[in-house]
Amino acid sequence: MPNFKIEQTNFMLNKVHFNYVLFSFLLVILISCNNITYKEKSNKQKAKGTDTSTVVLKYHNTLFTLPSPYQATHSVKSSDIDFNKRLLNPVNNVSNYATNFQQALNIGVYGTDLGYLNIYDQIPDVISYFTVIKKLSKELGLENALQVEIIDRIENNINNKDSLLQLITGTYRQFDYYLKTNNRKEAGVLILTGGWIESIYILSQNAIETNNRQIINRLGEQKHPLDNLIEILSPFYYKSKEYTELIDSLVDLAYEFDGIIYSYTYLDSNVDKTNKITTINSKSNVIISEYHLKTISNKISSIRNKIIY
């Protein structure tokens, strides 16, 4: 019996050992599979890196972003201010834009106008502004960035405000990606610039005309986005006289924004883990004098006039 026990114990030990080996083997296979996936991804990334290396080298590790022009113009509607077509760049002006510099800036301008029209359900004008953007995009050589199915979807969703917004912003994101990955970053920067200038033009005109506090504040909050825009444009300062003048005028505008009093208080945030939402409770406040409001508004009009005519 003792011998049997020893044999049984050995058998049990062997079985445990075998199980352990089998488990380890399976675990190694599992990890290897994961590593193979990683290596494949890594190789893919290397190949991808080769394709875009010229672009990657131009990027820095710090980027300056701008809030969506759509959001700025949306605050006009949410303040119950009526639609004002006079604020838009007329579609007839499109024939004036002969250079790539003007075309890119005005794709941005018309894009913001398109968003503004969409917010106020101005369907017939949405169609004509979209047509103008398509025309300028073609002249600028961006037809490859505009996928045919996107154009079809936009045209089919003209009457659906929400879908149209998704498609318009999606189109501008595609433009942006195309320009960044096809060594045409400057056109992308100009589209961004035109869009931002048009949005603060709409804000400033409404601020002056209505004296609405929410709109005035939104205008005052553009100090950091303007600083960011100047940072984005600065690598092109010496590229041409047009760039130099544009950037100089924005720097001049930034001096006026320095006169706005901006205060900030940090407060703890609340987290809703289930819905993946953090509420940022920190407070900011903007104080802008009537003098600064008028000066800023005039300077924005002046910059915009040079772009759209």
Next chain:
Amino acid sequence: MKLFLYKILILIVTLTINFSANAQDNSTTNCVNLLNEGYVSDGQEYIAKLAENNVAKFYCTFYGGSQYRIIACSDITKYPLILSIYDTEKNLLFCNKEYEYTPYWNFRFTSTIDCIVEIEFDTEKWLKEEVKLLIGFKEK
């Protein structure tokens, strides 16, 4: 032996399901697919190269009264992507380390705030890769 193999099979299935559930595809090609559920793109694709400390920084302004989704993407899978958001006084507003390194999170801003969004990889080796940030805002 059969029982053991059965247990192993269950273990593999469990691990696979668990891995799939936690791992959201935040590769640069799939990034835009994380911008859904009513969030609209701000119209930009922010692509930055990692600095020597494996950090990329993005200076952003978020409007008060708005809700945003911030998505961080990369093709690096060997190290977890750390997404942090600071105000300009360097107060930490969010870090995804506390939420299983989720590649995206939603934010509701009560006031307009300028922020610094950082994408980082915790390793000594300079990864020299590019990372992508997408920002979406919620339609009202």
